[in-house]
Amino acid sequence: MKITLVGATSDITEQKRNVLALHESEQRFRQMAEAVGDVFWLSLPKSQTILYVSPTFEQIWGRKCDDLYANPKLWMDAIFPEDLPHVTECMESLSVGKHYVVEYRIRRPDGSIRWINERAYATRSDDGQIVFTSGVDSDVTEQKKMQQSLYESEVRFRTLYESSSDALVLLDDSGFIDCNRAALRIFGCAKREEFLNKSPSFFSPPIQPDGGDSAILIKHWHQRTLKSGPQRFDWQLRRLDGTEFEAEILLNRIELQGKWVIQSTLRDITERKAMLSALAQAKQQAEQNSRAKSLFLANMSHEIRTPMNAIIGLNNSLRKENITPQQVEKLEKIGNASEHLLSIINDILDLSKIEADQLKLENTRLDLYALINSIPIMLGESARIKGLTLHLDFAGVPRWLRGDPTRLRQALLNYAGNAIKFTQHGGITLRARVLEDDDDAPLIRFEVIDTGIGITTEECSRIFQAFEQADGSTTRKYGGTGLGLAITQRLARLMKGDAGVESTPGIGSTFWFTARLNLAEASELEPPKSPVTVDAEAELRAKHRGNLVLLVEDDEINREVATELLSDIGLLVETAEDGLQALEVVKAKVYDAILMDMQMPRMDGLESTRAIRNLPDRQSVPIIAMTANAFDEDRRACIEAGMDDFISKPVDPNLLFAVLLKCLNREQKTDRENCL
Numbered sequence: 085m086k087i088t089l090v091g092a093t094s095d096i097t098e099q100k101r102n103v104l105a106l107h108e109s110e111q112r113f114r115q116m117a118e119a120v121g122d123v124f125w126l127s128l129p130k131s132q133t134i135l136y137v138s139p140t141f142e143q144i145w146g147r148k149c150d151d152l153y154a155n156p157k158l159w160m161d162a163i164f165p166e167d168l169p170h171v172t173e174c175m176e177s178l179s180v181g182k183h184y185v186v187e188y189r190i191r192r193p194d195g196s197i198r199w200i201n202e203r204a205y206a207t208r209s210d211d212g213q214i215v216f217t218s219g220v221d222s223d224v225t226e227q228k229k230m231q232q233s234l235y236e237s238e239v240r241f242r243t244l245y246e247s248s249s250d251a252l253v254l255l256d257d258s259g260f261i262d263c264n265r266a267a268l269r270i271f272g273c274a275k276r277e278e279f280l281n282k283s284p285s286f287f288s289p290p291i292q293p294d295g296g297d298s299a300i301l302i303k304h305w306h307q308r309t310l311k312s313g314p315q316r317f318d319w320q321l322r323r324l325d326g327t328e329f330e331a332e333i334l335l336n337r338i339e340l341q342g343k344w345v346i347q348s349t350l351r352d353i354t355e356r357k358a359m360l361s362a363l364a365q366a367k368q369q370a371e372q373n374s375r376a377k378s379l380f381l382a383n384m385s386h387e388i389r390t391p392m393n394a395i396i397g398l399n400n401s402l403r404k405e406n407i408t409p410q411q412v413e414k415l416e417k418i419g420n421a422s423e424h425l426l427s428i429i430n431d432i433l434d435l436s437k438i439e440a441d442q443l444k445l446e447n448t449r450l451d452l453y454a455l456i457n458s459i460p461i462m463l464g465e466s467a468r469i470k471g472l473t474l475h476l477d478f479a480g481v482p483r484w485l486r487g488d489p490t491r492l493r494q495a496l497l498n499y500a501g502n503a504i505k506f507t508q509h510g511g512i513t514l515r516a517r518v519l520e521d522d523d524d525a526p527l528i529r530f531e532v533i534d535t536g537i538g539i540t541t542e543e544c545s546r547i548f549q550a551f552e553q554a555d556g557s558t559t560r561k562y563g564g565t566g567l568g569l570a571i572t573q574r575l576a577r578l579m580k581g582d583a584g585v586e587s588t589p590g591i592g593s594t595f596w597f598t599a600r601l602n603l604a605e606a607s608e609l610e611p612p613k614s615p616v617t618v619d620a621e622a623e624l625r626a627k628h629r630g631n632l633v634l635l636v637e638d639d640e641i642n643r644e645v646a647t648e649l650l651s652d653i654g655l656l657v658e659t660a661e662d663g664l665q666a667l668e669v670v671k672a673k674v675y676d677a678i679l680m681d682m683q684m685p686r687m688d689g690l691e692s693t694r695a696i697r698n699l700p701d702r703q704s705v706p707i708i709a710m711t712a713n714a715f716d717e718d719r720r721a722c723i724e725a726g727m728d729d730f731i732s733k734p735v736d737p738n739l740l741f742a743v744l745l746k747c748l749n750r751e752q753k754t755d756r757e758n759c760l
């Protein structure tokens with residue numbers, strides 16, 4: 085169908101030219117109409133006659149143009165019933181010359197829906213009559229979808245924004261320009277108007293807790309945010325009712341309509357702060373408890389060892405007197421019982437210390453070969469008495485390591501001691517192997533293999549617990565407390581290893597433990613410490629008879645025991661009852677050596693030693709701790725205070741003689757390390 089052109093003229097040439105021109109213009113119009121994606125239409129006013137519709141109609145409406153020309157109702161029929169009344173209204177207004185823009189939905193024959201944006205115009209003739217109406221229909225379905233998804237995402241973001249428990253606010257130079265509900269709640273505002281347009285200073289006390297001026301600081305934080313991006317800090321804020329609270333603030337800059345604004349997230353940290361302070365208090369309390377525990381353990385050790393020293397010392401001294409063989413036997417039994425009691429006390433103190441998390445391992449250079457070799461030196465005699473062989477096998481393990489030699493030896497001695505105790509025939513092998521060859525901290529496995537009574541699988545899982553023995557009769561037959569294995573396992577775990585056993589009853593057992601030890605550089609300058617000189621007593625008698633020793637000790641019986649022990653070998657002994665008295669006599673007299681107790685009234689051994697070391701000409705007098713405080717840290721404290729060596733109570737006379745000999749042999753105190 086073609087546009088109906090209405091017109092009249094008498095001049096045929098003119099008429100022809102006009103027709104031609106019109107034809108050309110119509111052609112151009114058609115080309116244009118067909119080139120764009122919109123639908124152009126032209127119709128007669130007040131009638132349903134469609135004069136022209138561009139072919140795009142077919143794509144958008146999904147119907148043939150010719151069908152529309154034949155049945156213009158198709159147009160209106162496609163429109164959604166809900167949208168139709170408004171469209172009809174618009175079309176009616178067009179028939180009286182009112183342009184309109186309307187948006188409506190159509191359903192296409194395939195059921196799909198399209199959004200149409202329609203703009204329609206009325207064209208009037210010179211006399212004002214409306215000659216025809218025309219319009220442009222654009223398919224805006226995609227735009228609508230986008231708008232919808234934009235709307236949905238805006239709703240989502242708004243929901244997020246509003247559901248945040250942190251206050252989220254936007255602000256520019258004029259103050260707060262937006263906020264979520266949490267902000268209103270946190271600042272105690274009932275309505276948005278109470279919050280918006282106010283400045284951050286309004287909601288801050290004039291001075292911050294650290295004394296800073298709030299207004300100046302706010303400016304500073306804002307400038308930093310705008311210049312460098314996100315900033316986080318704690319800040320004192322004030323609610324609308326004037327009450328204050330502490331918040332963590334995160335500032336961020338964001339671009340909003342071409343201009344930088346600040347987005348701030350505020351979190352009330354009053355509760356967090358309260359929790360942190362409660363935690364700090366709990367930690368302090370725990371530390372206090374732990375200090376109290378270690379003090380208790382140190383005191384226990386002191387209180388138990390002091391009388392033990394008296395018992396063992398007096399027993400030793402009685403044995404030297406002129407007594408009957410029966411008395412010798414009884415005293416020997418007292419001696420054995422005391423030694424046994426002492427070993428139990430040591431075990432209990434060790435275990436309590438480990439359980440209280442108070443045992444700190446040393447990390448010193450150790451010679452593993454010397455350490456393993458020392459085991460048969462210490463236990464060889466008891467193995468020999470039972471006719472057992474003792475075999476060492478440690479090929480391939482590194483010699484120089486760093487760790488805690490005392491604890492390592494303790495673990496090995498416990499296993500080896502048990503092996504001898506529970507084996508009647510055959511032999512014991514002490515073996516060491518590298519289990520994991522880590523670069524600088526190999527995991528070493530130590531095994532003590534015996535051919536003894538063995539234990540059942542059920543017993544294996546129990547015996548590493550404290551106070552557990554394989555069966556009830558063990559105590560009666562072999563003695564012991566059931567603490568040794570528990571201590572060994574805990575020591576192994578402290579050394580980043582573990583402990584266990586494989587055993588066959590009647591055949592024998594392999595007790596093992598592992599320990600991670602750091603490799604150390606070999607040093608021939610530090611030879612392994614030689615075992616205690618056996619004939620120290622004789623050498624002391626021969627070389628140091630008449631030397632003057634000061635014994636500082638507050639316990640009367642222990643003073644008596646030690647004085648007798650030292651006088652017996654020809655030393656001259658003077659005594660002081662506490663650290664202060666010791667200091668006074670040392671000022672006045674030159675002693676060859678000082679034996680110093682640690683825990684004493686008025687002035688303890690550490691303080692006294694420090695004071696003595698500060699005296700002129702007393703830097704080199706040998707001071708040996710002789711104390712019932714026997715833990716490693718006590719030893720360290722003594723050395724740090726300036727003492728030369730350390731002997732724990734109950735005093736082993738041979739050890740005391742050996743240490744004294746070493747210190748007295750030294751002409752001049754040039755190298756204190758020699759004496760350690």
Ligand code: ADP
Pocket residue numbers: 498502503506534536537538539547552553554555558563564565566567568569570593595
């Ligand atoms: P104690 O030996 O003082 O009783 P331990 O913890 O050292 O304490 O040992 C616990 C128990 O494990 C022992 O009583 C014994 O029953 C068993 N046991 C330990 N070593 C061996 C061993 N080499 N052979 C057989 N049984 C052993």
